Amino acid sequence: MVFNSLTFVVFFACVLGLHSLPFSWTTKKINLLIASYLFYAAWNPPFVILLWVSTVVDWYAAQGLVKARRERTRHAWMLLSVIANLGMLGYFKYGQFLLDNFTSLMSAIGIAYHPAHYDIVLPVGISFYTFATMSYTLDVYLRRAAPAQNLLDYALFVTFFPHLVAGPIMRPTELVPQFAQPRRATGDQLRFGLALMTLGLFNKVVLADSLLSRVAERVYDSDKIPGALDAWAATLAFSGQIFCDFAGYSTTAIGAALCLGFAMPDNFRFPYAAVGFSDFWRRWHITLSSWLRDYLYIPLGGNRHGARRAYAALMATMLLGGLWHGANWTFVAWGGLHGLYLAVERALRARFANYRPSPLVFVLLGLLTYTLVNVTWVFFRAKTFGKAWVVLRGMAGQNAAAKPILATFSLISVAAVVGGLVLTHWLMRARTLESVVARTPAAAVCVVWALMAFAIIIAQGAGNAFIYFQF
Numbered sequence: 001m002v003f004n005s006l007t008f009v010v011f012f013a014c015v016l017g018l019h020s021l022p023f024s025w026t027t028k029k030i031n032l033l034i035a036s037y038l039f040y041a042a043w044n045p046p047f048v049i050l051l052w053v054s055t056v057v058d059w060y061a062a063q064g065l066v067k068a069r070r071e072r073t074r075h076a077w078m079l080l081s082v083i084a085n086l087g088m089l090g091y092f093k094y095g096q097f098l099l100d101n102f103t104s105l106m107s108a109i110g111i112a113y114h115p116a117h118y119d120i121v122l123p124v125g126i127s128f129y130t131f132a133t134m135s136y137t138l139d140v141y142l143r144r145a146a147p148a149q150n151l152l153d154y155a156l157f158v159t160f161f162p163h164l165v166a167g168p169i170m171r172p173t174e175l176v177p178q179f180a181q182p183r184r185a186t187g188d189q190l191r192f193g194l195a196l197m198t199l200g201l202f203n204k205v206v207l208a209d210s211l212l213s214r215v216a217e218r219v220y221d222s223d224k225i226p227g228a229l230d231a232w233a234a235t236l237a238f239s240g241q242i243f244c245d246f247a248g249y250s251t252t253a254i255g256a257a258l259c260l261g262f263a264m265p266d267n268f269r270f271p272y273a274a275v276g277f278s279d280f281w282r283r284w285h286i287t288l289s290s291w292l293r294d295y296l297y298i299p300l301g302g303n304r305h306g307a308r309r310a311y312a313a314l315m316a317t318m319l320l321g322g323l324w325h326g327a328n329w330t331f332v333a334w335g336g337l338h339g340l341y342l343a344v345e346r347a348l349r350a351r352f353a354n355y356r357p358s359p360l361v362f363v364l365l366g367l368l369t370y371t372l373v374n375v376t377w378v379f380f381r382a383k384t385f386g387k388a389w390v391v392l393r394g395m396a397g398q399n400a401a402a403k404p405i406l407a408t409f410s411l412i413s414v415a416a417v418v419g420g421l422v423l424t425h426w427l428m429r430a431r432t433l434e435s436v437v438a439r440t441p442a443a444a445v446c447v448v449w450a451l452m453a454f455a456i457i458i459a460q461g462a463g464n465a466f467i468y469f470q471f
Helices: 004-021 024-041 044-065 071-108 126-141 150-159 172-179 187-219 227-257 275-281 286-297 305-325 329-351 359-379 385-395 409-427 433-439 440-461
Strands: none
Touching: 004 227, 024 150, 024 172, 044 071, 044 126, 044 172, 071 126, 071 305, 126 150, 126 172, 126 286, 126 409, 150 172, 187 227, 187 385, 187 433, 187 440, 227 359, 227 385, 275 329, 286 305, 305 329, 329 359, 329 385, 359 385, 359 433, 385 409
């Protein structure tokens, strides 16, 4: 079930209605748990079993960690959780990838190995709920948090449908305590939650799917060789598409949770106004970057063991973060480029620690950041390195034999939409949506809200799945 479908509209109306009835708090939580299982089962019912396995393993692992008297026993419980979660993730997401690479390695050394094709269906959202459940046992193991008081609250944390399949990646300490006391949205929360859902769906249905996706597809999914204008237009279109698609999902998810009385953290803070790459990752997919920092970068040494160790930990974190996004070496290259950017930025900051850029230089640094981020998006969008090189050569003006691919209208629409998106990010760079809405007259907010809702209806989206569902 996807947010941008009539099925979800009916589903959410039923959930909201049940949550508003005078049931006991335990009954309401059971209703939310059942609804979350139904939400997930709409894709492939058997995969609900994987949710049960993750829930049960991590629940009992956390209980074992608390009761264990010896450090060796605690270590064993932690390993059980990590192996179970990463084992399922590895089998379903990386099994065919590993097998293909092993076959290529055997072929390179002269051994003909022809294994049967895996033909594994990737469970939607497995990367997201795996990280969420792992954070539970790891926090208990590291004594950062106490285990949940009851299985119902923990099971609801794992499966809570707004964040289940594409984030934000919730920590138990952020959501489980909210299940302790009855929650129901106030009138203001309900209105703001519905407005956030409308904004999220506008980003997805109107901007990402209707205005930007086809331009990226015309170039990236074609055998034609793009020139500079087409290559840049397609890449800029994808930069807008990936933001509007993923931020649209996160915004809708946060709004849906707020309508039920629950708070979820921001996942995006206008990242295309970032100045520098550390700033970019403080604004893009915030819950993933903080997860990688806390559970990978810091355990690998972080900043505590000198510059070389820090650079190695940084690069390893970004390479694995790239691999988390997809079982393809192009994603690893995407993560590696971001790791390289971050390392260079770190070195420059150390060398010019006292430098304070002028306002003009500050903006130019922001535009440079956005340009280099777009270079990384080529590897994220291209399905092969061959296609990535073709697009990059086009962006550099090196495809002499290229012929026009995109119509003039497509070029103009990309310039308008992406230009407006980047300008909006810069205007909102140091602001929050909540503060802007609070200072805007109610009539103006209602007009903008109505226009977005009208645009969603007119666009008549086909219910395309969100891009991050494949991760």
